[in-house]
Amino acid sequence: MSEFQQATIVKKANIYFEGKVTSRTVILENGTKVTLGIMLPGEYEFSTSVKEEMEIQAGRLQYKLANEQWQTIDGSGVFYVPANETFQLKVEEVVDYCCSYFNE
């Protein structure tokens, strides 16, 4: 799907790491939340409160989930982070991502 229709987008950006990571919050027609974001090259650590799907639309990064090896996504790919977990990222080329949140 290349676009979200009938959605609500919050005008103000979410800005992290002095602008190296930014995103926009979108509420889809079915009420679920996603964020559309950009990550510039760098190393980051994030923590989840709910399960997250990280869909990489462009760029290159390595990601590391708790108790797992580093893995690479180049161009496009997806990974899942369980709720209440910290994960690490090494962004090598500007990443365009879509993060979905699952209140399970």
Next chain:
Amino acid sequence: MSEFQQATIVKKANIYFEGKVTSRTVILENGTKVTLGIMLPGEYEFSTSVKEEMEIQAGRLQYKLANEQWQTIDGSGVFYVPANETFQLKVEEVVDYCCSYFNE
């Protein structure tokens, strides 16, 4: 207005200047297009094809329209760029903007 409802958001980002300027294209319920974007500190030059309204939601920048002096926006403000014109920006603090396009 803090959010756009009943809108269409293009999933893929618009990425310029190696990610220092990025935006998301949003088509509003009335069919008009806006882009919600981020500019990191730096100096940039853009050109318009239609008249643009640049609404600064956060951050600090100086802007210069053709044949005018440099002007500063700190925190929030708006400026207009006529169609088919080049304008310059000096971004001093991460800028969160909303650009509207007027097909007059």
